Amino acid sequence: MTRPSGAHLSPDEIDSWLAGNLARTWQEHLDQCQACLERAHAEREIVEQISALPLVSPAADFADRVMASVVVPDPFAIRSFQATQRRLFATRKSVAIAASVALLLLGSMAGSIGWSLTHQETIASIGNWLLAQGGQVAWLGLRGLASNLIEQPWYSGIRSLVDNPVRLAIGSALASLAYLGGVFALRRLLALPTQQVAHAGI
Amino acid sequence: MASSRPEWGGLSDQEVVLLARAGQEAAYRELIRRYERPVFALLFRMVRDRELAEDLAQETFVKALNAIDSYRPEFKFSSWIFKIGNNTAIDHLRRRELDTLSLDGSPHAETPEAMQATALQIGARQESPLDTVEAKELGGAIEAAIGSLRPEYRSCILLRHVEGRPYEEIAEILNLPLGTVKTYIHRARNELRLSLAHLKE
Numbered sequence: 001m002t003r004p005s006g007a008h009l010s011p012d013e014i015d016s017w018l019a020g021n022l023a024r025t026w027q028e029h030l031d032q033c034q035a036c037l038e039r040a041h042a043e044r045e046i047v048e049q050i051s052a053l054p055l056v057s058p059a060a061d062f063a064d065r066v067m068a069s070v071v072v073p074d075p076f077a078i079r080s081f082q083a084t085q086r087r088l089f090a091t092r093k094s095v096a097i098a099a100s101v102a103l104l105l106l107g108s109m110a111g112s113i114g115w116s117l118t119h120q121e122t123i124a125s126i127g128n129w130l131l132a133q134g135g136q137v138a139w140l141g142l143r144g145l146a147s148n149l150i151e152q153p154w155y156s157g158i159r160s161l162v163d164n165p166v167r168l169a170i171g172s173a174l175a176s177l178a179y180l181g182g183v184f185a186l187r188r189l190l191a192l193p194t195q196q197v198a199h200a201g202i
Numbered sequence: 203m204a205s206s207r208p209e210w211g212g213l214s215d216q217e218v219v220l221l222a223r224a225g226q227e228a229a230y231r232e233l234i235r236r237y238e239r240p241v242f243a244l245l246f247r248m249v250r251d252r253e254l255a256e257d258l259a260q261e262t263f264v265k266a267l268n269a270i271d272s273y274r275p276e277f278k279f280s281s282w283i284f285k286i287g288n289n290t291a292i293d294h295l296r297r298r299e300l301d302t303l304s305l306d307g308s309p310h311a312e313t314p315e316a317m318q319a320t321a322l323q324i325g326a327r328q329e330s331p332l333d334t335v336e337a338k339e340l341g342g343a344i345e346a347a348i349g350s351l352r353p354e355y356r357s358c359i360l361l362r363h364v365e366g367r368p369y370e371e372i373a374e375i376l377n378l379p380l381g382t383v384k385t386y387i388h389r390a391r392n393e394l395r396l397s398l399a400h401l402k403e
Contacts, residue, residue, distance in 0.1 A: 062259070
């Protein structure tokens with residue numbers, strides 16, 4: 001960096017000198033200029049005095065006092081009404097966004113109600129059409145399922161079992177027994193251990 | 203649970219903030235542990251009253267930690283907390299000045315003489331006996347000289363030479379242009395030099 005002739009060290013140059021990276025041309029000037037040298041040394045003395053100020057710390061219970069007024073969020077809790085309210089009214093921007101969303105929702109609800117009241121015949125015809133279409137789709141689905149079931153290889157065996165009343169009775173009894181056995185096993189699995197286990201021998 | 207406690211030393215401020223946002227109280231305490239001393243030191247030297255500085259530091263941390271969701275990780279956490287602390291101190295100092303003095307004199311003054319007598323004399327801050335005791339506690343002449351600087355100069359000089367923050371970060375903390383920060387620091391050093399030279403004489 002070139003030095004204009006006759007110029008003395010500016011505050012920026014003194015900063016550079018304090019940081020130990022003053023340009024060579026300025027360093028040469030500093031070596032010759034008593035005024036700049038005195039100024040630089042005086043600044044260094046000030047900086048050293050400020051940097052040597054004693055460390056100060058708050059009282060030992062500072063963190064506890066701060067934490068007593070801090071709300072730590074619970075990530076698993078549903079946000080309380082107060083917390084939501086505080087968040088909504090935190091800044092002007094958040095209030096404006098909340099008001100816009102509320103206005104949009106209320107506007108669309110009012111529009112929907114208004115349209116429904118003035119177009120009841122249209123709503124009725126749409127409802128009838130949907131019911132008819134829905135019924136047709138359900139009936140077609142049921143028929144498809146039944147025909148698919150009939151074509152299965154095990155269908156004839158099940159059919160012959162249902163045809164014979166004795167076999168039907170035996171089958172029903174076996175199914176009932178299997179169900180009751182399952183319920184019993186589940187109850188045993190879910191039963192709480194008794195206290196005798198924990199304090200055995202005491 | 204001790205086993206799930208992270209090794210705080212290895213975590214950056216941003217990572218600790220993420221844990222705090224996830225609801226870990228220990229992360230909040232870690233942020234306080236990291237910044238309670240520098241923030242308190244800045245505020246103590248801004249207001250020169252231990253009890254008041256503790257109250258302002260507490261206010262700073264409560265404000266910051268309750269608004270931890272609004273912290274943007276692309277900025278340094280230190281800049282954010284210092285900014286809140288500095289604003290809290292400046293607000294307090296402005297309130298105090300408004301309560302006691304105005305630039306044009308007291309609003310209750312009825313004559314020009316009364317207004318003149320109550321007008322704020324910048325740079326002519328008279329120290330109370332309490333201030334003198336505080337100055338002694340803080341370490342003498344340099345503390346007193348810093349205390350007599352304008353609040354903006356005080357913030358700049360403390361952040362630069364006590365906390366060792368770079369000019370760019372100070373500009374971000376104080377929301378000032380870089381050139382203004384440099385000017386404030388140079389003027390503050392100049393004023394300190396003159397004050398201390400006067401004391402030496």
